[in-house]
Amino acid sequence: MTASATPHASVTSALTAREAAQKLEASFLAEMLKSAGFGKSPSLGGGIGEDQFASFQRQALAEEMVKSGGIGLAESFYVALVEKQNDR
Numbered sequence: 001m002t003a004s005a006t007p008h009a010s011v012t013s014a015l016t017a018r019e020a021a022q023k024l025e026a027s028f029l030a031e032m033l034k035s036a037g038f039g040k041s042p043s044l045g046g047g048i049g050e051d052q053f054a055s056f057q058r059q060a061l062a063e064e065m066v067k068s069g070g071i072g073l074a075e076s077f078y079v080a081l082v083e084k085q086n087d088r
Contacts, residue, residue: 013085021077022066028073029062030055 033039038061039054066074 014082017081017085018074018078021074021081022070024077025070025074026059026062026066029065029070030058033058033062 034055039058040051065071
């Protein structure tokens with residue numbers, strides 16, 4: 001591996017680590033939204049289809065929350081992932 005390839009590889013792995021951290025935070029937030037009852041049908045006739053798509057709505061909302069700064073978990077996850085990669 002050349003010296004010029006090493007910085008590119010570290011940038012790529014840093015971006016991958018950041019994306020993984022953000023996805024993990026989004027999954028956590030989606031589960032928290034589910035526990036809070038977000039997306040439950042109000043028994044007004046949405047039926048089973050509404051219940052099935054509620055998870056997509058929660059996931060989309062969670063991803064937007066992360067894009068807006070989230071609750072700070074992604075940064076903690078990112079730091080832990082980068083430290084783990086550096087230990088190798």
